[in-house]
Amino acid sequence: MTVLAQQAVLDAHYMARALELARRGHYTTHPNPRVGCVIVRDGQIVGEGWHIRAGEPHAEVHALRAAGELARGATAYVTLEPCSHHGRTPPCADALVNAGVARVVAAMQDPNPEVAGRGLQRLAQAGIATDSGVLEGEARLLNQGFLKRMEHGLPFVRVKLAMSLDGRTAMESGESQWITGPAARSAVQRLRAQASVVLTGADTVLADNARLTVRADELGLDAEQTALVMSRPPLRVLVDGRLRVPLDAPFFKAGPALVATCMAVEEQYANGPECMIVAGDDGQVDLRRLLMELAARGVNEVLVEAGPRLAGAFSRQGLVDEFQIFIAGKFLGSSARPLLDWPLAHMKDAPELKITEIRAVGDDWRVIAVPIPPASV
Amino acid sequence: MTVLAQQAVLDAHYMARALELARRGHYTTHPNPRVGCVIVRDGQIVGEGWHIRAGEPHAEVHALRAAGELARGATAYVTLEPCSHHGRTPPCADALVNAGVARVVAAMQDPNPEVAGRGLQRLAQAGIATDSGVLEGEARLLNQGFLKRMEHGLPFVRVKLAMSLDGRTAMESGESQWITGPAARSAVQRLRAQASVVLTGADTVLADNARLTVRADELGLDAEQTALVMSRPPLRVLVDGRLRVPLDAPFFKAGPALVATCMAVEEQYANGPECMIVAGDDGQVDLRRLLMELAARGVNEVLVEAGPRLAGAFSRQGLVDEFQIFIAGKFLGSSARPLLDWPLAHMKDAPELKITEIRAVGDDWRVIAVPIPPASV
Secondary structure (H helix, E strand, O other), X not given: OOHHHHHHHHHHHHHHHXXXXXHHHOXXXXXOOOOEEEEXXXXXXXXXXXXXXXXXXXXXXXXXXHHHHHHOOOEEEEOOOOOOOOOOOOOHHHHHHHHOOOEEEEOOOOOOOOOOOHHHHHHHHOOXXXXXXXOXXXXXXXXXXXXXXXXXXXXXXXXXXXXXXXXXXXXXXXOOOOOOOHHHHHHHHHHHHHOOEEEEEXXXXXXXXXXXXXXXXXXXXXXXXXXXXXXXXXXXXXXXXXXXXXXXXXXXXXXXXXXXXXXXXXXXXXXXXXXXXXXXXXXXXXXXXXXXXXXXXXXXXXXXXXXXXXXXXXHHOOOOOEEEEXXXXXXXXXXXXXXXXXXXXXXXXXXXXXXXXXXXXXXXXXXXXXXXXXXXX | OOHHHHHHHHHHHHHHHHHHHHHHHOOOOOOOXXXXXXXXXXXXXXXXXXXXOOOOOOHHHHHHHHHHHHHOOOEEEEOOOOOOOOOOOOOHHHHHHHHOOOEEEEOOOOOOXXXXXXXXXXXXXXXXXXXXXXXXXXXXXXXXXXXXXXXXXXXXXXXEXXXXXXXXXXXXXXXXXXXXXXXXXXXXXXHHHHOOEEEEEXXXXXXXXXXXXXXXXXXXXXXXXXXXXXXXXXEEEEEOOOOOOOOOOHHHHOOOEEEEEOOOOOHHHOOOOEEEXXXXXXXXXXXXXXXXXXHHOOOOEEEEOOOHHHHXXXXXOOXXXXXXXXXXXXXXXXXXXXXXXXXXXXXXXXXXXXXXXXXXXXXXXXXXXXXXXXXXX
């Protein structure tokens, strides 16, 4: 193997470790991205760090602190280009320069317009060797929400659905109950926990008394992770174009929430939850506009847990990045409610999806499917 | 390890090989069971055989021929108790006695009332050591159809369905086309090939001009297996209570078929396909009675490839042993046709299934699900 090829293998090795560290921030970094950092000197890892929570030190700072004087002349592996701007913490590029590292390898450039190459530039200007693009695919997967927001001004939208094997979600009468088992429910709790926003509609809140909270005892995480998760629960957003949900609904009693509506906020809501007025037709909130508003507030990932109407509306409007469909081993029958309200007349209009994963979750199964944009079919 | 434990490990090892050989008859043995045989002497395999086609020699005979004189004093491993009766071939128990084997190990007793322990008894009477029950679970899986017929007088019924991710099979208008890709279609061809009967209904034959034949070039098998398969295609059975399908339908032109109907056979059918009159209500064939008739004719496995009405009827009546559902990565929408015509009012009536396998088949996925009888839920 050539020296260059050896270097590439080692770079990938240490970057994989940095990605592993970054994942520890899975539930907590937003609105910031998940970032990990490893400092390597003479083939030894001398410092590791990851970003835990917005407002707290970045991954590089943790790793540099751990390395101390050993950072001098070392190589730093970071899963995202070090920042060059003063946010709530000082720029990491400066910290790396000050610590005297000799080389910085980033998995990818930071698409944040406040950074966007300037972090690596700052390092290069200080005489530090820089590389970018090591395990970039993995690094992008880690921060799908942050990247979507930075690149498109929209959050990453994940729609969670639970259905029977024949594609139904509830009986015709509306009768419904957990159709999936405890392992699937626990997986849904973790999906909520990793999201910046859990979003639902008036139908679901009215019909099921849904609260959509994160419950510590159902997360299935260890004590440390559970504590981190519970320290920053996702914002619960209710789409209620006509303000149908009364303020004494369990949803509102379960903690802070944001209501997206088309109505001028009525008096009864004066002392209630925060309201966001999003114009729309026919008393229906304009969902794209709502998502843009949420992104502007720093929301990276939205988990939609709603009935066929609202989930169907997100789907029809092409706003969904990923479906997570939990399938229970039962048939609810041909008169039961559909997965999504989405009437289609012709086969040629049927949207295509790429099923990327199917995996057993307890007695149920989880399908992950990604819409294929019509242009690329 | 004790000598006994060692023997058990060796027995399982050779039986596994015998099962592997038995699987070579996957497409061709019916109405007979699939059977494999290995003859072992002094730790060496000296003969192997498997049953290929009804009317031809049984597995034991092939293996004994291969072993020749070396069979004397050897152990024979058979996946099913050797037969003791004169069928189209002489009893295998006698052949084993005559060859002078010292020990016979069977995976399971033959439930065929003409054998049912008498094969092993015959061997024991001749002074041969016998064992039964080695890898019995695997041996039973190999012959689900044969066992169902012997034990319950009914064939094993497998229902094949193809649906979108939202559980739909065709548009509301009836517009339909292959929704799954070539790998799934090839898998369906192999399901047809392994069945004794491929069964469909008038709706499918009328709407789709379905022929339900096995096509050599779509099987995805090697030349030898393909030739074996094509030498005994499954019987195609049309359920047509009111004789709605005209004799010039492509279905009838594609080869021999059996029509199950409630009607006295009309004149037009006089020179047409064989008809079986099965009484039923409202011009609907009594499906359980039809299955019993087919079992009486030696049918082990039935593949149902039908529309929501007929597949739904089999399901509602508890006649299905296994669903194989091919799932395509698309949504057909909420007005599209259901998987099964099976209206249910209450959650408590929703039938439970055990999903035993989900696997990628090309770009599609295949779910295998087994109904759980209501009593055991």
